[in-house]
Amino acid sequence: MPAPRPTEHYLHGDGHVVIVPARVAAWLERRVALNRVRIDARGLDPEIDAVLGALRISALVWRSAATGTEDTTPPEPDATSNQWMSTTQAAIHLGITDRAVRKAIATGTLNAENTGGRWRIHRDDIAHYRATRPTGAHRVS
Structure with missing residues (x-):
C-alpha cells in the first residue's frame, strides 16, 4: 500500500x-x-x-x-450469504494464512463477527483490510 x-x-x-x-x-x-x-x-x-x-x-x-456485488447486506447477516466468509475463505481470498487472518481479527485490524464460536468476515471488511495493509504483508509463499 x-x-x-x-x-x-x-x-x-x-x-x-x-x-x-x-x-x-x-x-x-x-x-x-x-x-x-x-x-x-x-x-x-x-x-x-x-x-x-x-x-x-x-x-x-x-x-x-x-x-463485485451490489449493496445487499441484510439487517441480520445470514450465515449462508455470499457476503460473509469464514477465516479460511478470507485467507484464500487475501492470499494469507488462516492464522494471519485470526491474528488480524485479534488485533482489530480486520473486523469480524463471532457467531456460534466461528468467525464470519464481511466482504467489505476484507476489501478494507486489503486496502490498508502493506503490499506483500503476510503473503503465503
Missing part, C-alpha cells in the same frame, strides 16, 4: 472543503451507520442532504467495485 497521505491532502479551499475517498465513505456507512444518519437528517438542510447523498453513492460505487 502506498504511504498514507497527509491530512492536508484531503483539505481544499482553505479547509472549507474535505475530500472523502469512496472507501472511507463505505467504511463510515458500515461502522457509524452513516446511511441511518442520512435518512434521519433528510430534509433538515439541503446541503447536508446533498453531501450525505453523495457519500452514499460513493460508498455504493466503491463497494460494488471492491466486492
Whole structure:
C-alpha cells in the first residue's frame, strides 16, 4: 500500500472543503451507520442532504467495485450469504494464512463477527483490510 497521505491532502479551499475517498465513505456507512444518519437528517438542510447523498453513492460505487456485488447486506447477516466468509475463505481470498487472518481479527485490524464460536468476515471488511495493509504483508509463499 502506498504511504498514507497527509491530512492536508484531503483539505481544499482553505479547509472549507474535505475530500472523502469512496472507501472511507463505505467504511463510515458500515461502522457509524452513516446511511441511518442520512435518512434521519433528510430534509433538515439541503446541503447536508446533498453531501450525505453523495457519500452514499460513493460508498455504493466503491463497494460494488471492491466486492463485485451490489449493496445487499441484510439487517441480520445470514450465515449462508455470499457476503460473509469464514477465516479460511478470507485467507484464500487475501492470499494469507488462516492464522494471519485470526491474528488480524485479534488485533482489530480486520473486523469480524463471532457467531456460534466461528468467525464470519464481511466482504467489505476484507476489501478494507486489503486496502490498508502493506503490499506483500503476510503473503503465503
